Amino acid sequence: SYVLTQPPSVSVAPGKTARITCGGNNIGSKSVxxxxxxxxxxxxxxxxxxxxxxxxxxxxxSGSNSGNTATLTISRVEAGxxxxxxxxxxxxxxxxxxxxxxxxxLTVL
Amino acid sequence: xxxxxxxxxxxxxxxxxxxxSCAASGxxxxxxxxxxxxQAPGKGLEWVSYISSSGSTIYYADxxxxxxxISRDNAKxxxxxxxxxxxxxxxxVYYCARAPRRQPHYFDYWGQGTLVTVSS
Numbered sequence: 541s542y543v544l545t546q547p548p549s550v551s552v553a554p555g556k557t558a559r560i561t562c563g564g565n566n567i568g569s570k571s572v573x574x575x576x577x578x579x580x581x582x583x584x585x586x587x588x589x590x591x592x593x594x595x596x597x598x599x600x601x602s603g604s605n606s607g608n609t610a611t612l613t614i615s616r617v618e619a620g621x622x623x624x625x626x627x628x629x630x631x632x633x634x635x636x637x638x639x640x641x642x643x644x645x646l647t648v649l
Numbered sequence: 650x651x652x653x654x655x656x657x658x659x660x661x662x663x664x665x666x667x668x669x670s671c672a673a674s675g676x677x678x679x680x681x682x683x684x685x686x687x688q689a690p691g692k693g694l695e696w697v698s699y700i701s702s703s704g705s706t707i708y709y710a711d712x713x714x715x716x717x718x719i720s721r722d723n724a725k726x727x728x729x730x731x732x733x734x735x736x737x738x739x740x741x742v743y744y745c746a747r748a749p750r751r752q753p754h755y756f757d758y759w760g761q762g763t764l765v766t767v768s769s
Contacts, residue, residue, distance in 0.1 A: 573755035575694075582744055582759040583694065594757065626694050630754035636710060637754075638684070638696035 542631040544641035551647045558614040560644045562627030565608060570629045572610040574603060577643075578623045586625075587612060614646070622648045651675040651758045653745050658763030665735050665767070671728040671745030671760055679703075679723035682753035685730045687741035688762075697743070698730065701753075713739075735767045 545563040552558040562572060572590050575583040585594050587603040590610065600615045614621055627641040657669040669685070685697040698719040699708045707719055718731040728745050742764050746756035 571754065575756075577694075582761050583756075584759070585755065585757050588755050588757075589752075624693075628694075628755060635708065636696075637708060638699060640686075640694045640696060643693040 541634055541636050542629065542639050544627055544629065544639055546625075546627060546641040546644045548642070549645045549647060551649055552614075552617050553649045554617055554619060556617055558617050558621070558646055560612040560614075560625050560646065562610040562612070562641050563608055564610075564629065567608055567610050567629065568606045570605075570631070572603065572605050573628045574612045575626045575628065576621075576623045577626065583626065617646075617648055619648050622646055651747065653747065653758060653760035655743060655745050655760045655763035658743065658765045660766045660768065661735055662769050663736060663767055666731070666733045667735065667765060669730040669732065669743055669745075669763060669765070673726045673728065673745075673747070676747070678721075678726040680750050682748040683721065683728045684746050684748060684756065685719060685728075685743055686746055686756075686759075687739075687743045687765075689738070689741040692741075695741070699748075700728070732765070735765075737767050739765060740767050741765060 574587040576586045577583040586597050586601050590605040591603040602613045604611050624643045626643045631637050652674045654672045684699040700719045716734045720729045742762040744762045745760045747758040749757050
């Protein structure tokens with residue numbers, strides 16, 4: 541089945557830009573979705589279809605997807621962005637179409 | 650507003666059964682695909698099962714296939730997960746989540762989750 545690989549952790553200083561990657565074989569041919577999860581809370585969708593933002597999500601959150609890597613970019617990082625981030629794809633060629641990455645802990649220094 | 654409220658979690662012995670429910674409100678439940686997703690303590694998200702709006706299309710993760718059954722009652726605006734032959738590794742918070750109507754390949758709303766603990 542399809543595998544998504546994320547770095548376990550990313551650290552960034554406030555005001556800087558954080559980039560969280562999600563690797564997969566030819567992931568650029570799939571649509572990637574991103575979720576933010578803060579401790580003790582349910583996940584929240586922050587990016588869908590590679591780069592679209594749901595209403596209420598700040599413009600500081602953006603996404604891209606090409607080749608074997610999708611990237612969630614958070615500009616002007618704030619303390620409140622500290623959370624776990626998960627990428628997800630739908631693998632239409634599989635009997636197990638829903639795949640999550642292992643998650644990345646974003647630490648704001 | 651969209652609300653998803655899970656219930657039915659608790660402590661169960663290995664080999665036991667549990668039925669989770671997810672009560673939906675604030676949208677036309679029968680129009681949407683739904684899913685169960687779990688998270689073991691300190692671990693990442695794991696997709697469990699997925700059901701189409703009519704219930705005619707269902708998927709299961711290999712880890713639960715043959716033991717768990719997803720179902721829905723559109724008249725009651727409810728999603729269910731019947732869990733049998735439970736194992737310690739099924740211990741997790743179980744979330745129900747809604748997939749958008751036109752492109753049901755991701756999840757735009759999640760419930761707060763219900764904790765299932767499998768232990769003797």
